[in-house]
Amino acid sequence: MDSLVVKNLNKHYTNFDLVNVSFCVPRGAIVGLIGENGAGKSTVIKSIVGAVHPDEGSIFLWGKEQSRLTAAEKQKIAVVLDDTGLPMEVDLKILDRIMANIFDRWDRRKFRDLVLKMELPLDKPIKEFSKGMKAKAAIAVALAHDSEFLVLDEPTSGLDPVVREEILDLLYDYIQDGARSILISSHITSDLEKLCDSIVYIHRGRVLLDAEKDSILESYVIFSCEEKILKELPASNVERFIKREFGVDVLAKKKEIPKGFVYRRVSLEDIMLFYSKGERL
Amino acid sequence: MKGLLLKDFYNLRKQILWYSSMLLIFFVVSLATKNIAFISMMMIMITISIPLSALAYEEKESWQKFVITSGLDCKIIVLEKYLLGIIFMTIGIVLYLLVFLLKREEGLTWFNFPLPISMAIIAESVALPLIFYFGVEKARVMTIGILFMIVALGIGALFFFDKITNSLNLLLMIVSIFLAMFFLIVSIFSSVRIYRNKDF
Numbered sequence: 038m039d040s041l042v043v044k045n046l047n048k049h050y051t052n053f054d055l056v057n058v059s060f061c062v063p064r065g066a067i068v069g070l071i072g073e074n075g076a077g078k079s080t081v082i083k084s085i086v087g088a089v090h091p092d093e094g095s096i097f098l099w100g101k102e103q104s105r106l107t108a109a110e111k112q113k114i115a116v117v118l119d120d121t122g123l124p125m126e127v128d129l130k131i132l133d134r135i136m137a138n139i140f141d142r143w144d145r146r147k148f149r150d151l152v153l154k155m156e157l158p159l160d161k162p163i164k165e166f167s168k169g170m171k172a173k174a175a176i177a178v179a180l181a182h183d184s185e186f187l188v189l190d191e192p193t194s195g196l197d198p199v200v201r202e203e204i205l206d207l208l209y210d211y212i213q214d215g216a217r218s219i220l221i222s223s224h225i226t227s228d229l230e231k232l233c234d235s236i237v238y239i240h241r242g243r244v245l246l247d248a249e250k251d252s253i254l255e256s257y258v259i260f261s262c263e264e265k266i267l268k269e270l271p272a273s274n275v276e277r278f279i280k281r282e283f284g285v286d287v288l289a290k291k292k293e294i295p296k297g298f299v300y301r302r303v304s305l306e307d308i309m310l311f312y313s314k315g316e317r318l
Numbered sequence: 319m320k321g322l323l324l325k326d327f328y329n330l331r332k333q334i335l336w337y338s339s340m341l342l343i344f345f346v347v348s349l350a351t352k353n354i355a356f357i358s359m360m361m362i363m364i365t366i367s368i369p370l371s372a373l374a375y376e377e378k379e380s381w382q383k384f385v386i387t388s389g390l391d392c393k394i395i396v397l398e399k400y401l402l403g404i405i406f407m408t409i410g411i412v413l414y415l416l417v418f419l420l421k422r423e424e425g426l427t428w429f430n431f432p433l434p435i436s437m438a439i440i441a442e443s444v445a446l447p448l449i450f451y452f453g454v455e456k457a458r459v460m461t462i463g464i465l466f467m468i469v470a471l472g473i474g475a476l477f478f479f480d481k482i483t484n485s486l487n488l489l490l491m492i493v494s495i496f497l498a499m500f501f502l503i504v505s506i507f508s509s510v511r512i513y514r515n516k517d518f
Contacts, residue, residue, distance in 0.1 A: 083383070083517070083518065086386075086387040087386055087387060088383050088386050088387060088517070088518040089517045089518065090515065090517060108389045108390070108391065109389070110389075111387075111388075111389030112388065112389040114387065114389075116384070116387040116388075118380060118383055118384060118387075120379075120380040120383075121379075121380070121384075122379065122380040122381050122383050122384025122385075123379065123381070123384065124325050124328070124329045124375070124379055124381060125329075125375075125378075125379050126328065126329040126330075126331070126375070127325070127328045127329060131324075131328050134324060135321050135324050135325045135328070136321065137321070138320040138321030138324060139321035139322070139385075139388055139390065140388065140389075
């Protein structure tokens with residue numbers, strides 16, 4: 038059974054629309070939500086966790102409609118927000134006491150262990166933490182209440198590579214038992230490239246790509262050529278192209294590359310770049 | 319509910335200390351001047367200001383976005399803010415009661431006692447849905463306006479009390495209590511509805 042199914046999610050804002058967003062997160066999988074800033078990733082995440090009310094569409098968690106989840110079922114979802122959402126005036130000892138009275142299955146020992154593992158100070162107010170420490174504290178809170186589905190909105194944004202690596206390790210640990218799932222949004226695609234099983238790419242409020250990460254990275258390649266050569270290629274061979282000063286860069290399906298072209302592997306960042314800035318033939 | 323209250327108490331430690339000092343100062347001033355207006359005004363102010371400060375922190379820290387994802391019911395999240403105001407109002411009531419017992423002006427009877435409490439409840443009942451709907455920044459000006467209106471009404475009523483009969487005072491007391499209860503109930507229902515439909 039899928040942990041999460043999102044079907045035809047629509048949300049209208051004055052300057053932005055989320056249009057028919059659909060995807061799923063299978064049990065035991067890590068799904069990455071990628072997209073530029075303002076693409077709609079946070080709106081999707083907030084809709085899933087109930088902080089935003091979509092205009093249309095449905096969200097199912099473990100086969101049950103999100104609006105029908107009981108309090109206990111809702112607490113099986115752990116959330117890490119981009120701005121942590123934690124009370125800044127308190128230290129982690131007090132935060133532990135607060136959370137123990139909010140979450141039914143709060144595990145105080147686990148929280149203390151995580152805090153120790155992350156080398157976070159227990160007696161210092163959270164407002165005095167660095168950005169990386171705040172992110173780690175938010176993750177410690179999310180992991181300490183026995184959840185089955187972890188939703189993270191830009192958890193590694195603005196963090197140095199060492200802290201990002203530590204956070205990714207914690208996420209690997211979380212998924213180890215095979216029954217839990219993760220949905221993580223980020224515009225740092227290199228992190229998701231290491232971590233995720235599948236990728237959902239959102240561009241201007243629409244899902245442009247929803248596929249297994251390996252299949253994306255294996256299916257597409259990039260090559261450079263002159264513009265006149267590009268025009269001679271069959272349109273179906275060219276996914277997107279970007280004009281450069283001397284020639285064009287082309288994103289194409291690997292199996293449709295004409296013979297003799299020198300190509301290179303794509304990264305998720307390339308995919309995002311080509312889909313957002315590139316043109317169709 | 320307990321977790322939310324704990325969070326607010328810890329988060330607002332400095333503000334609570336400041337408001338408690340103000341409450342004590344106004345208590346002493348009321349005793350010294352034999353005037354319940356000072357302590358009752360502070361009681362009304364603290365009933366609104368503490369939940370307002372708590373919500374200001376929550377907005378700044380995005381706590382509301384976090385707590386809505388925690389599985390807690392909107393009713394509990396909203397009721398906690400009412401309760402927070404009422405807890406501090408109760409501390410104010412104790413001090414107000416002491417002034418009333420020890421040094422109240424001549425002409426004031428026990429029929430007049432509930433009026434400032436009703437006003438504090440009405441003030442909170444009007445302020446909280448506005449804050450939930452408009453957010454702290456926009457609602458702050460409206461709340462200050464409400465506070466001024468209520469304090470002006472209270473001072474006017476104090477001048478009025480010693481000129482009216484006991485039976486009219488009794489009627490005023492009953493009306494003020496019913497009005498406060500009515501405002502509180504309508505306010506809680508409205509706030510829960512606003513909170514439930516709000517996007518964070």
